[in-house]
Amino acid sequence: MSDVTITVDGRSVAVSDDATILDACRDLGQDQPTLCYLENLTPVNACRVCVVEVEGSRTLVPSCSRSAEEGMVVKTDSPRVRLSRKMVLEFLASSVDLSQSTEEVHSWLDQYEVDVARYGPQVTGAAPRDGRHAGHHAIPTGLTAETVDQPVKVDNELYIRDYAKCILCYKCVEACGEDAQNTFAIAVAGRGFDARISTEFDVALPGSACVYCGNCIGVCPTGALQFRSEYELRQEGLWEEDEQTVTRTVCSYCGVGCNLELHVQDNRIVKVTSPMDHSVTNGHLCIKGRFGYDYVQELGDDLASTPIDIVLKRARSG
Amino acid sequence: MDLKFHDVEPTPAERTAVDDAVGAPDSTWEGAEERSADDLRIARGGHAARAQRHLLLPALAAVQSEIGWISPGALDYICRRLQVPPADAYGVATFYALLSVEERPGCVAHVCDDIACRDSGGTAILEAFADRDDVVPSPCLGQCDRAPAAFIQRAGSPDLTLAPTAVSEITAALEGAVPEAELPNPTPQSDRSGMRVLERVGVVDPSSLEAFQASGGFSALEKSVEMGAAAVIAEVKASNLRGRGGAAFPTGVKWEGAAREDGPRYLICNADESEPGTFKDRVLMEGDPFGLIESMVIAGLAIGAEHGYIYVRGEYPVATSRLRSAIDQCEAAGWLGNDVNGTGRRFSVEIRRGQGAYICGEETALFNSIEGYRGEPRQKPPFPTQSGLFGKPTVVNNVETLLNIPGIVLGGGEAFAEIGTKDSTGTRLFCLSGSVAVPGVYEVPFGTTLRALLDMAGGAISDIKAILLGGAAGSFVGPDALDLALTFEDTRSAGVSLGSGVVMVFNETTSFVGTTRRIAEFFRDESCGQCVPCRVGTVRQEELLARHLNGADLDRSLLDDIAAVMADASICGLGHTAATAVRSAVDLGLLEAT
Numbered sequence: 079m080s081d082v083t084i085t086v087d088g089r090s091v092a093v094s095d096d097a098t099i100l101d102a103c104r105d106l107g108q109d110q111p112t113l114c115y116l117e118n119l120t121p122v123n124a125c126r127v128c129v130v131e132v133e134g135s136r137t138l139v140p141s142c143s144r145s146a147e148e149g150m151v152v153k154t155d156s157p158r159v160r161l162s163r164k165m166v167l168e169f170l171a172s173s174v175d176l177s178q179s180t181e182e183v184h185s186w187l188d189q190y191e192v193d194v195a196r197y198g199p200q201v202t203g204a205a206p207r208d209g210r211h212a213g214h215h216a217i218p219t220g221l222t223a224e225t226v227d228q229p230v231k232v233d234n235e236l237y238i239r240d241y242a243k244c245i246l247c248y249k250c251v252e253a254c255g256e257d258a259q260n261t262f263a264i265a266v267a268g269r270g271f272d273a274r275i276s277t278e279f280d281v282a283l284p285g286s287a288c289v290y291c292g293n294c295i296g297v298c299p300t301g302a303l304q305f306r307s308e309y310e311l312r313q314e315g316l317w318e319e320d321e322q323t324v325t326r327t328v329c330s331y332c333g334v335g336c337n338l339e340l341h342v343q344d345n346r347i348v349k350v351t352s353p354m355d356h357s358v359t360n361g362h363l364c365i366k367g368r369f370g371y372d373y374v375q376e377l378g379d380d381l382a383s384t385p386i387d388i389v390l391k392r393a394r395s396g
Numbered sequence: 397m398d399l400k401f402h403d404v405e406p407t408p409a410e411r412t413a414v415d416d417a418v419g420a421p422d423s424t425w426e427g428a429e430e431r432s433a434d435d436l437r438i439a440r441g442g443h444a445a446r447a448q449r450h451l452l453l454p455a456l457a458a459v460q461s462e463i464g465w466i467s468p469g470a471l472d473y474i475c476r477r478l479q480v481p482p483a484d485a486y487g488v489a490t491f492y493a494l495l496s497v498e499e500r501p502g503c504v505a506h507v508c509d510d511i512a513c514r515d516s517g518g519t520a521i522l523e524a525f526a527d528r529d530d531v532v533p534s535p536c537l538g539q540c541d542r543a544p545a546a547f548i549q550r551a552g553s554p555d556l557t558l559a560p561t562a563v564s565e566i567t568a569a570l571e572g573a574v575p576e577a578e579l580p581n582p583t584p585q586s587d588r589s590g591m592r593v594l595e596r597v598g599v600v601d602p603s604s605l606e607a608f609q610a611s612g613g614f615s616a617l618e619k620s621v622e623m624g625a626a627a628v629i630a631e632v633k634a635s636n637l638r639g640r641g642g643a644a645f646p647t648g649v650k651w652e653g654a655a656r657e658d659g660p661r662y663l664i665c666n667a668d669e670s671e672p673g674t675f676k677d678r679v680l681m682e683g684d685p686f687g688l689i690e691s692m693v694i695a696g697l698a699i700g701a702e703h704g705y706i707y708v709r710g711e712y713p714v715a716t717s718r719l720r721s722a723i724d725q726c727e728a729a730g731w732l733g734n735d736v737n738g739t740g741r742r743f744s745v746e747i748r749r750g751q752g753a754y755i756c757g758e759e760t761a762l763f764n765s766i767e768g769y770r771g772e773p774r775q776k777p778p779f780p781t782q783s784g785l786f787g788k789p790t791v792v793n794n795v796e797t798l799l800n801i802p803g804i805v806l807g808g809g810e811a812f813a814e815i816g817t818k819d820s821t822g823t824r825l826f827c828l829s830g831s832v833a834v835p836g837v838y839e840v841p842f843g844t845t846l847r848a849l850l851d852m853a854g855g856a857i858s859d860i861k862a863i864l865l866g867g868a869a870g871s872f873v874g875p876d877a878l879d880l881a882l883t884f885e886d887t888r889s890a891g892v893s894l895g896s897g898v899v900m901v902f903n904e905t906t907s908f909v910g911t912t913r914r915i916a917e918f919f920r921d922e923s924c925g926q927c928v929p930c931r932v933g934t935v936r937q938e939e940l941l942a943r944h945l946n947g948a949d950l951d952r953s954l955l956d957d958i959a960a961v962m963a964d965a966s967i968c969g970l971g972h973t974a975a976t977a978v979r980s981a982v983d984l985g986l987l988e989a990t
């Protein structure tokens with residue numbers, strides 16, 4: 079493999095010829111904002127928050143997927159780049175509930191001076207969006223800014239889908255499909271602003287192909303997909319991320335050796351993740367490792383002593 | 397892949413519709429009703445079954461057209477047959493405006509209220525049907541010279557186009573009547589002497605192979621075979637023919653690029669024509685279907701492809717049936733097939749029908765659509781000539797581009813390059829509509845001025861207020877642009893574009909507020925939704941206009957910001973141009989005057 083040399087913001091860097099512009103930036107310690115990109119998934123380059131300016135290119139290019147080519151001159155902080163990133167983030171912040179997105183996302187909203195007020199008050203009211211037909215929409219008044227607000231889908235004991243928080247980054251679809259689980263329970267349906275993540279005919283998850291591996295939850299950057307336990311605790315105002323500990327261990331169910339990260343609050347497991355940099359599963363798990371932790375903290379009837387126990391028990395029992 | 401299906405059976409009619417489209421099932425593994433002894437011993441559903449995914453859209457379309465909607469049972473059966481996950485198939489079905497996953501009336505009228513039709517009766521027709529669920533608004537139907545237009549989807553019967561139409565005719569059509577109307581001549585140009593691409597249209601019987609050959613048809617193909625592939629590509633390069641689909645890329649360079657790559661290679665004729673204001677490709681396909689097939693065979697042999705597709709928009713039933721008949725006749729006569737006219741070369745042509753998605757005219761979205769995926773554009777690079785349909789080198793050309801080829805082969809590239817200007821060679825078709833005396837398709841050499849073109853069409857009806865050049869993805873120009881020479885280079889330096897050849901004329905009776913707003917609606921409806929700049933930007937642009945039309949000052953700086961991110965950071969040309977026409981309307985002051 080030969081090296082290519084490119085220039086990023088005036089600094090030159092040599093990377094292997096299968097590297098992307100983002101890889102080169104990271105080599106220089108200049109990470110770029112990304113939403114739809116993840117190391118363990120195929121780039122879909124859909125969110126466009128990672129765009130950079132490449133000399134000679136008419137439009138901006140997505141750094142997460144564009145290969146570094148010999149002699150490329152890249153700018154990551156030009157006025158064009160800043161404006162496009164600001165607008166992408168503004169478009170998302172004005173149409174999606176980002177309140178439970180990652181801290182990084184919130185830091186970019188500040189960094190790019192996102193101002194959602196200029197789009198007008200956001201529409202809330204939570205009508206389902208699943209029946210929308212491609213090519214047709216209600217004509218807006220302009221007095222409010224349309225959003226993807228809609229009711230939360232709570233249809234099983236293990237996790238919930240709150241698509242009012244969905245930025246349509248495609249990560250869950252990729253994790254459920256070719257990039258990890260090969261189950262293909264969910265896909266993007268509809269078109270344009272009415273595009274949405276859906277099962278066939280919007281059937282509830284128990285009727286779908288879903289095997290509850292939770293890999294979609296693992297990759298979701300916005301909290302649109304959440305453990306039922308996390309959702310219930312948040313609803314009750316009991317979710318205390320700062321107080322949680324994360325313990326890394328190995329899943330005890332089989333011999334594969336998946337690593338688990340147990341998120342514990344009040345001495346109770348409230349969710350399970352898996353480290354992305356682990357060579358066995360690259361962050362993915364199966365239903366047993368993801369959800370099968372009850373046996374280490376039996377929440378029997380008489381053990382339900384704290385509010386968190388009660389919430390957890392309710393979440394478990396559907 | 398271990399797929400989960402549902403316990404819903406298709407109705408016998410649904411089963412038949414699917415089997416007619418994709419063939420009968422081999423085993424119960426693929427949904428057959430009768431289990432054979434083999435089925436218990438042999439598991440199917442591997443690569444071979446999954447390689448049929450490209451039949452997904454034809455199967456969905458077949459059910460839609462026979463039954464009138466795609467039920468859970470029908471979708472499930474299609475998925476078993478093609479080994480496609482049901483969620484994926486649902487995602488594809490809900491991408492297209494002509495497909496319905498909810499039960500609805502068997503006949504549905506799509507009434508155009510797009511920019512040419514809205515002020516010519518389209519909006520009024522929709523108002524008359526406001527309380528009915530079987531009449532819905534439609535984007536441009538490619539009949540702008542005969543506005544207002546309607547397209548009738550009829551379950552179990554062929555679809556209909558009505559143009560020009562009226563409330564009574566639509567009512568009758570929804571009740572099953574097939575109106576027989578005298579259609580206006582689509583090529584009213586009186587001086588036909590300079591016609592190259594339109595030569596046969598309106599003159600030679602489009603249903604007859606004999607008539608085509610009597611008019612010189614297939615002589616260019618024969619000559620191209622004598623010349624050999626390399627020489628044909630050299631002539632196309634020498635002609636400096638540039639694509640007529642909108643991007644104006646040199647055709648010879650594209651062909652050469654694909655021919656250099658390892659095969660198999662594909663040729664695609666892009667006949668999805670959905671740019672509002674455009675109808676030239678329809679007129680060409682309806683008027684000279686054999687000419688298009690001949691052009692495709694020449695192109696296919698030149699680039700070394702053995703299979704070609706015509707992707708024709710679903711709202712063009714007449715063009716589709718004429719092409720189908722032409723293909724059948726050419727196959728029977730040996731002009732298509734395993735041994736093209738005794739040359740020992742193989743070339744076949746297959747028609748794929750779009751199902752109501754402007755974005756599928758974008759070439760990489762078109763690949764995904766044919767392959768059975770959602771019509772979402774792909775990031776370039778890689779370019780289609782390297783990695784296109786099924787990941788193979790592919791040439792995509794517009795209908796009009798291809799119909800220039802026989803003339804280049806017969807007359808030579810240099811002679812072609814003499815017509816027009818140095819950088820814009822040959823002739824160009826323009827789609828004239830709106831306030832002109834005689835709307836229709838006109839063919840003129842590049843370099844003709846806008847004024848001269850309008851004069852050919854009998855001039856404007858009353859004073860011109862603005863002209864939309866290039867379609868919804870183009871821009872409005874004022875009457876001061878009448879002396880603009882219509883070439884790629886002159887329009888470019890004037891900051892506008894020829895696009896797909898749209899010249900739509902508006903006078904003082906036009907509601908520019910409504911027209912501009914309709915353009916914004918169009919882009920919002922047609923955005924594939926994949927990338928944030930366009931998915932949300934088209935909504936915010938429409939809202940911003942709505943705000944202005946409701947009395948607020950136009951927020952110019954926000955409009956500019958929205959336009960900038962769409963133009964700079966979107967994946968494809970739809971997003972790149974979604975604000976162009978709106979901004980030009982603002983710049984010309986068209987929104988203030990009303």
Ligand SMILES: Cc1cc2nc3c(=O)[nH]c(=O)nc-3n(C[C@H](O)[C@H](O)[C@H](O)COP(=O)(O)O)c2cc1C
Nearest residue numbers: 639640641666668669757758759793794797969970
């Ligand atoms: C949103 C969008 C829609 C398009 N629709 C069409 C179309 O309907 N027909 C067409 O020929 N080209 C269309 N194009 C252009 C094609 O992507 C492509 O450039 C063209 O078919 C190439 O053929 P040509 O070189 O012969 O023009 C469209 C492009 C975009 C971005």
Ligand code: SF4
Nearest residue numbers: 254288289291292294
């Ligand atoms: S839990 Fe697993 S199988 Fe279910 S939708 Fe998520 S990724 Fe797919």
Ligand code: SF4
Nearest residue numbers: 244245247248250298
């Ligand atoms: S649910 Fe989450 S992972 Fe899936 S598209 Fe939405 S934001 Fe992305």
Ligand code: SF4
Nearest residue numbers: 924926927930968971
């Ligand atoms: S620009 Fe619009 S149509 Fe093109 S890929 Fe993005 S969302 Fe889809």
Ligand code: FES
Nearest residue numbers: 123125126128142
């Ligand atoms: S992170 Fe690159 S486009 Fe989304």
Ligand code: FES
Nearest residue numbers: 508513537539540
């Ligand atoms: S057919 Fe109605 S605008 Fe073109």
